[in-house]
Amino acid sequence: MSRLTLTGPDDYDLARDVCSYGYFRLAPNDWDPGRETLTRPLHLVDGPATFTIAQPDGAGAPLKVRADRRISRAESADARRQIERMLRLHEDLAEFHAVDPRWKDSGRGRIFRSPTLFEDVIKTITSCNVTWKGTINMNRRLCEVIDPAFPRPAQLARRRPATLRARCGVGYRDIRLVELARLFREPALTARLEDESRSDDDIHRELLGLPGVGPYAAANILQLLGRFSRLAIDTEMIAHGREALGMTGTPRQIEKQLHAHYERFGDQKFRSYWIERWTHYESDEGPASGWA
């Protein structure tokens, strides 16, 4: 068994910042509302290891991470990198809080994601054109059938689409998932999409060329890459426009109003929208960290 300590910013709150996006409820992530810990396996050089992340001394205190087996120095560095990606531990919120001061005092602004871009892409595809329960089922079954630590590109690429459909319940997404996995088997694709020197427009254009990725998915993957300049408009966002912002009209008319409304937040517009929407959820249902 090995232990790590991760130090984040003073306003880092594990319970709040992990439970800030629906992916914290998707396999193989396992949030324990009672203990306020996140447990999940990660792929490392010598095989998978399961990590439990806690913040025993409360918000702002260091994160204590425990692995279920002894890990090497190289594996420790890799695990640290993956966990920091998930938690967005070193993301600078100054620009966000400058354009949207509503969240400055609380320090809100981090949106949970996956340890790898590939997992974020697959989770996005499995959230399209399906109810949330369907998304939960697909991710659970991908982990049960292919890999408990979440399928890697090479593992998914060699599966037959019919197998994914029958055993993982992914429906018509089967071929698209296999095609995506084949593309992501080449590390250059991830490197290109994570290249910070490229513009948002450039990345967005490349994302739209990927199988199964349309306007919503492209914008969502962009935010998962740390680029918040585009709104990922789905039916939930249209509902948010109606219910929280008082917009009226057809979905297309509301979409235009949403673009106009969030324009003031510039390159941070998705993050402004998301924190606002998530706060509405929590005002109705209580803190997400307590959701069953």
Added chain:
DNA sequence: GGTAGACCTGGACGC
């Protein structure tokens, strides 16, 4: 450039 219809699963509903 805009739009209709198909794609698949699971839940709601009526019988």
Added chain:
DNA sequence: GCGTCCAGGTCTACC
């Protein structure tokens, strides 16, 4: 228990 309808985002064909 069975059949029908509907929601969800992307893709293709067509105008």
